[in-house]
Amino acid sequence: MPELPDLAAMKRYVDATALHQQITGVEVHDSRILGSASARQLQSRLRGARFERSRRHGKHLFIAVNDRGWLALHFGMSGFLQYYRRPANPPAHERVRFGFESGFSLAYGCQRMLGRVDWTADVDAFLAEAGVGPDALADDFDLKAFERALGDSRAAIKAVLMDQKRMAGIGNVYADEICFQARVHPAMAANRLDADTVSRLYVVLRRVLESAVSVNARLEELPAKYLIPHREKGGRCPECGTPLEVVSVSGRTCYLCPACQHAPTQRK
């Protein structure tokens, strides 16, 4: 579930806790979490160095290690970071531990093992190779860029919003919110949306992500009329009180208000 706003919060967390300290060790507890870099390679690149700054793109977080390169983190659906002082117990599902000379550690945890801990010398090259599209909150991701990202896709608009190659950062939860706020049915084919709807989607996408970032992705602090807090069995539309519908759109659980979000005009 870590999506763009969660990643933005994690970036703040790293910046506030783990920068500018000498790294004394790296422990990999489960090597399945690693990408192309081995545990030994990570150790030799990190030991004695410092995390200097971080950079977020979509659902990736990169942490600069001196001028040696970047740690590349992805969180799958259950990944998290926790800064803690030993010898306190490590958090459950800690997969990699970065130890500092101060006695504190930064844990990379991931219950479901869908995340990745990797290394890259060049962030832009890493993203290009992975085919990751423009960050959905980037300054230059304007309406034109959004239209370009949609292209002529006839996939469900929700699937297009979540396609990291088209735009990066939106996952299942925020895709539902964006469709709801824009009053668009998530199963609508993207290329059948009129120009007004596309520009409304764009404005809403930015507003939803920005407001979630501003509350550090704490869902209980989202605006009252947001769908997300009601995104559970038995939930009702915060706008009109209609029971939310739970359907599958492009293979993912999808919550929507059948009264507020217009059904696709074409149905099979």
Place this chain on the structure above:
DNA sequence: ACATTGACCTGAGAGC
């Protein structure tokens, strides 16, 4: 070339 579906992964929670 594009769109859709299933597999991967694990443990919380439901149901019996």
Place this chain on the structure above:
DNA sequence: TGCTCTCAGGTCAATG
């Protein structure tokens, strides 16, 4: 109480 089953969802490979 304790067991089994289902489900969550980001991403990629396989299928349509």
